[in-house]
Amino acid sequence: MxxxxxxxxxxxxxxxxxxxxxxxxxxxxxxxxxxTSNKPQTTRNRIQTVYTGEEGQIVFLxxxxxxxxxxxxxxxxxxxxxxxxxxxxxxLWLVEPSTFIGAGERHIIEVLQKVNTPVILVINKIDTVxxxxxxxxxxxxxxxxxxxxxxxxxxxxxxxTEELLKCIFKYMPYGEPFYDEDTITDQxxxxxxxxxxxxxxxxxxxxxxxxxxxxxxxxxxxxxxxVNIDATIICERDSHKGIIIGKQGSMLKxxxxxxxxxxxxxxxxxxxxxxxxxxxxxxxxSDFLLKNFGYHPQDAE
Numbered sequence: 460m461x462x463x464x465x466x467x468x469x470x471x472x473x474x475x476x477x478x479x480x481x482x483x484x485x486x487x488x489x490x491x492x493x494x495t496s497n498k499p500q501t502t503r504n505r506i507q508t509v510y511t512g513e514e515g516q517i518v519f520l521x522x523x524x525x526x527x528x529x530x531x532x533x534x535x536x537x538x539x540x541x542x543x544x545x546x547x548x549x550x551l552w553l554v555e556p557s558t559f560i561g562a563g564e565r566h567i568i569e570v571l572q573k574v575n576t577p578v579i580l581v582i583n584k585i586d587t588v589x590x591x592x593x594x595x596x597x598x599x600x601x602x603x604x605x606x607x608x609x610x611x612x613x614x615x616x617x618x619x620t621e622e623l624l625k626c627i628f629k630y631m632p633y634g635e636p637f638y639d640e641d642t643i644t645d646q647x648x649x650x651x652x653x654x655x656x657x658x659x660x661x662x663x664x665x666x667x668x669x670x671x672x673x674x675x676x677x678x679x680x681x682x683x684x685x686v687n688i689d690a691t692i693i694c695e696r697d698s699h700k701g702i703i704i705g706k707q708g709s710m711l712k713x714x715x716x717x718x719x720x721x722x723x724x725x726x727x728x729x730x731x732x733x734x735x736x737x738x739x740x741x742x743x744x745s746d747f748l749l750k751n752f753g754y755h756p757q758d759a760e
Contacts, residue, residue, distance in 0.1 A: 466515035468631035471543050474553030475563045479583045481727050483553060483614035484508055484519065487624060509638045514628045516636040520547060541570055549607070549630040550578045551623075556588045556611070558599040568603050577607035577630045581623060586613040649676045652722055656690055656734070659718040663710060664702065671695045672703070673742060677735075685729040688722070692736045703736050711736065 472480050488510055510517045520543055544550055552567065560568075571578055580600055585593050593611050601609070608626045612619040653674040660672055677689040692714075694700055704711050711734055719732045 463633065465633065465635065466628055466631035467518075467634040467636050468516075468548035469518045469520055469546065470549045470551060470627055471520045471547045472551045472553065473540075473544075473567065474581075475567075477724070478553045478555055479614045480553055481724065483581070483583060483612065483620070486614050486617045486620050487519075509642045510624070511636060511638070511640040511642075512624065515631060515634075516638065516640075517624070517627055517631060518637055541573075544570070544574045544576055547576060548632060549627055550574070550576050551581050551627070552578055553581045553583050554596075554600065555584055556582050556593050556596045558592075558595050560599065560603065571604055578604065579608045579610060579623075579626055579630075580604075580606045582609070582611040583614050585611045586616050586618065648726075649679060651725065652676055652679070652688060653690065655721045655725070656692070656714070656718040656732075659721070660692055660703065660714045663714050663717065671699060681728075685731055686722075686726055687731045687733075689733045690735070692734060693739050693742055694736065695738070695740055695742060697738055700736050700738050 472484065474480050488508055508519045510519070550571070552571070554564065580597075582593060582596055582600075597609050597611070600606070607630065610619060610623045610626055612623055614620065653676050657672060657674045660674070664672075671694060673693045675691045675693060677691055678687070680687040692703055692711075694703060702710065703714075705713070715732050715734045719730050722732065723730045
């Protein structure tokens with residue numbers, strides 16, 4: 460018999476880089492998970508993490524960064540992000556405890572003014588400032604937008620995170636859970652890392668090799684203070700291999716450097732990323748290779 464009192468809904472978490480989104484998510488869910496993925500081609504792989512408690516279930520959607528677009532890829536990512544804000548039941552906007560509202564925050568405010576979704580302002584890192592500064596920050600942000608709730612937290616110290624969950628549930632509709640109670644994410648970490656490398660490769664190559672690449676993670680080893688990742692970029696032609704490697708390895712180095720930055724944010728750890736390039740002719744026509752690289756034929760329909 461179904462429980463009429465259970466709630467289940469969707470929430471998206473937004474905020475500038477390094478504001479602590481990963482840390483907050485890990486503490487809300489209760490274990491280390493992957494939560495951020497910027498995938499330019501499609502929305503189907505927006506990472507979802509799932510919290511299931513006595514009141515019901517919250518499904519967290521990640522969005523590509525909300526920023527001012529500088530190119531077509533940027534336009535696409537902004538479009539995806541803004542659409543996500545309209546699809547969810549509540550928005551969590553994570554900010555630092557400061558009265559300074561910079562250009563990045565101003566842009567987010569402009570975007571949020573266009574949606575009717577309830578916005579919960581989450582002021583993170585409250586353990587780093589005095590109480591008066593938190594109050595000043597709340598007052599400042601309240602003059603900018605009509606928030607459904609304002610919740611100060613310390614994600615790092617798990618302070619007030621339970622209160623935040625209660626606030627989120629206020630805005631969740633009644634309904635049955637979308638996932639089994641033991642589900643915490645619908646995507647493996649390796650797949651997200653592979654997508655990050657692929658996205659950076661496509662961006663750096665700038666349409667020189669349109670979509671004819673895949674990325675395979677050969678190994679991910681977790682050390683004490685570093686994650687060692689070996690990955691292979693697979694292309695269809697020998698001429699593509701030369702372009703991906705670049706003069707004296709310059710292009711491969713550029714792809715690796717950009718991908719490593721995102722992966723370190725994702726894993727919240729230093730990363731040693733080693734990239735190789737292999738040619739596998741017609742890999743896009745091989746069901747076996749497609750599945751091996753994490754693509755599923757039904758996703759393309």
